Amino acid sequence: xxxxxxxxxxxxxxxxxxxxxxxxxxxxxxxxxxxxxxxxxxxxxxxxxxxxxxxxxxxxxxxxxxxxxxxxxxxxxxxxxxxxxxxxxxxxxxxxxxxxxxxxxxxxxxxxxxxxxxxxxxxxxxxxxxxxxxxxxxxxxxxxxxxxxxxxxxxxxxxxxxxxxxxxxxxxxxxxxxxxxxxxxxxxxxxxxxxxxxxxxxxxxxxxxxxxxxxxxxxxxxxxxxxxxxxxxxxxxxxxxxxxxxxxxxxxxxxxxxxxxxxxxxxxxxxxxxxxxxxxxxxxxxxxxxxxxxxxxxxxxxxxxxxxxxxxxxxxxxxxxxxxxxxxxxxxxxxxxxxxxxxxxxxxxxxxxxxxxxxxxxxxxxxxxxxxxxxxxxxxxxxxxxxxxxxxxxxxxxxxxxxxxxxxxxxxxxxxxxxxxxxxxxxxxxxxxxxxxxxxxxxxxxxxxxxxxxxxxxxxxxxxxxxxxxxxxxxxxxxxxxxxxxxxxxxxxxxxxxxxxxxxxxxxxxxxxxxxxxxxxxxxxxxxxxxx
Ligand SMILES: CCCCCCCCCCCCC/C=C/[C@@H](O)[C@H](CO)NC(=O)CCCCCCCCCCCCCCC
Ligand SMILES: Nc1ncnc2c1ncn2[C@@H]1O[C@H](COP(=O)(O)OP(=O)(O)OP(=O)(O)O)[C@@H](O)[C@H]1O
Ligand SMILES: [Ca+2]
Numbered sequence: 001x002x003x004x005x006x007x008x009x010x011x012x013x014x015x016x017x018x019x020x021x022x023x024x025x026x027x028x029x030x031x032x033x034x035x036x037x038x039x040x041x042x043x044x045x046x047x048x049x050x051x052x053x054x055x056x057x058x059x060x061x062x063x064x065x066x067x068x069x070x071x072x073x074x075x076x077x078x079x080x081x082x083x084x085x086x087x088x089x090x091x092x093x094x095x096x097x098x099x100x101x102x103x104x105x106x107x108x109x110x111x112x113x114x115x116x117x118x119x120x121x122x123x124x125x126x127x128x129x130x131x132x133x134x135x136x137x138x139x140x141x142x143x144x145x146x147x148x149x150x151x152x153x154x155x156x157x158x159x160x161x162x163x164x165x166x167x168x169x170x171x172x173x174x175x176x177x178x179x180x181x182x183x184x185x186x187x188x189x190x191x192x193x194x195x196x197x198x199x200x201x202x203x204x205x206x207x208x209x210x211x212x213x214x215x216x217x218x219x220x221x222x223x224x225x226x227x228x229x230x231x232x233x234x235x236x237x238x239x240x241x242x243x244x245x246x247x248x249x250x251x252x253x254x255x256x257x258x259x260x261x262x263x264x265x266x267x268x269x270x271x272x273x274x275x276x277x278x279x280x281x282x283x284x285x286x287x288x289x290x291x292x293x294x295x296x297x298x299x300x301x302x303x304x305x306x307x308x309x310x311x312x313x314x315x316x317x318x319x320x321x322x323x324x325x326x327x328x329x330x331x332x333x334x335x336x337x338x339x340x341x342x343x344x345x346x347x348x349x350x351x352x353x354x355x356x357x358x359x360x361x362x363x364x365x366x367x368x369x370x371x372x373x374x375x376x377x378x379x380x381x382x383x384x385x386x387x388x389x390x391x392x393x394x395x396x397x398x399x400x401x402x403x404x405x406x407x408x409x410x411x412x413x414x415x416x417x418x419x420x421x422x423x424x425x426x427x428x429x430x431x432x433x434x435x436x437x438x439x440x441x442x443x444x445x446x447x448x449x450x451x452x453x454x455x456x457x458x459x460x461x462x463x464x465x466x467x468x469x470x471x472x473x474x475x476x477x478x479x480x481x482x483x484x485x486x487x488x489x490x491x492x493x494x495x496x497x498x499x500x501x502x503x504x505x506x507x508x509x510x511x512x513x514x515x516x517x518x519x520x521x522x523x524x525x526x527x528x529x530x531x532x
Contacts, residue, residue, distance in 0.1 A: 038090075043114060044077040046250055047148050048107040051091050069093045070100035074107065075148060077247050083238030083514060085247045087145060116252035118177035118220075118509075121146070123155045124164040124191060126183030126226070131295055134182045134226040142182070142224055142246040149250040153180075161190075168194025169201070178220040178509060180249065184227010185274060189488045191221055196259065196271060196506060210263040214502050222249040222509035228296035229489065231274050231386040236399060238513040240387060249509040256346065256400040256504035258381045262487060264494035270487045273381050273506075275393065276499060278446065279313050280306060280376035280409070282484040285491055299388075307418070310375070312411040313483050314449035315495075317377065318369045322403035322442040322501075324348055327396060329405040329438040330431060334383065335398040337512040342400040349402065349503050368439075375417055376409040377446065379499060389424040394438065399512055402503030403440045410435040443500040448482050451496045 051071040071093035078088035127135045181191040203215040225233040230240040262269045287302035327341045381404045383392030394405035412435040423430035485492035
């Protein structure tokens, strides 16, 4: 009877005066206490524990007179504003020991049935990311939640850059249900390279082949944000908050993610999931690397400096439009939890995998070519929303549709470029400028004018010197030198690159941004309405 009562959702009754068989919560100060009912899906229960009563708790209301009370506590996810999740608890008690045990047992059995929840995790902590708080954040905010949810962990505090990546090639990754990285986008990138690289190695796939069909990585990655930008966490969860991310890991969320491979000729350079930026964001990154000691502030400092230098770069872009996906970068609808467009891409991917070999070769499809002088070339696989820009570089980009949005910002005045930047922070359309173009693509290539000239051997020593001279002279804004590619916060050595989006190559412990979550103004559809 008890199990039947539980059904798909558990109802926590917190109303006084309910009949004898009901459960009462002692959490009187919680806002839930005053609501009539609070619905918690089983999938959002963190843990169920038998509870011992202390004297203080016994002295509540009419239960005071009773001799022996039996209780259990349900720890569950409480959704707050702006996609923030918190762990809340409600204790239920009654006099009937058998009934109490039945409920505890039934709930535990239901939790056991949640097969997507991780039981064993491998955790990498970068102690030097962001404000250098990674270790503290993990120990104080995340580890206690993992232990409450009975998740066992192997923790590695990294000692140098690439420690996590190299380690993932050595350990038995298959015994883990997921890998967690505590740090910023750079740390995530390391873990992703380790996992994807390991999968390809184990499957005999050569990453240097730009046309290789890469093997999907089914071991999910969880991101505990402790970096400077935390764009990947923000764009996939809706907030950069360690407790929220830990709870998404515990409940076993799964969000597939597109990954771009970046090659130079037939050499693999890097994978990218957020921003691949040349010009403005490449120059910011290059300058900011020298200022790591400044922490997250380095990006504002270098951003201001790069804005003033106003360099533009000449080059050629060739791309293949993403015809398979239904959306467009100018859509007003964004990618949200359970996104229809991403689901369609997932279906296509499954069909393609079935009919392997029948898929049209990239070579047969048309390439569009654009030559020009650009202040910024940004290719984004996701919106790139972050605390600095809550809607991101491309607000309608999809997390898992197999495409990237290619944003070309042509040479324009400083004032116009500033207007463009400011629109990343407000509701105005940042693509509504004559000097900005945006395309949804499945692959692209870039060659700078300089490397084209190099290849045709027209460059002489004098030109090289002139290039160097102009770069050091801010008023000139000349385009003779190359910029650097910013690949998820890491610089690339080559300016000529070939990029290909791999649809849903990997998975995160996340669920995308939820549609009806309470916003800053408190507008929301409550979770109760959602469940009904
Ligand atoms: C007037 C204010 C305009 C503000 C415009 C803000 C636009 C911000 C857009 C941020 C996009 C982040 C994309 C994510 C990239 C990550 O994979 C990567 C690794 O973490 N982070 C960065 O490369 C780090 C990138 C950091 C970018 C910081 C940009 C700061 C620009 C400041 C311009 C100042 C102009 C002031 C003129 C008076
Ligand atoms: N122990 C370590 N010592 C030095 N560098 C490390 C160590 N562990 C990791 N790293 C490197 O530090 C780089 C930056 O780390 P991380 O991404 O965590 O912080 P961030 O750069 O401040 O944040 P964001 O990437 O969000 O801007 C990563 O590329 C990673 O390779
Ligand atoms: Ca995408």
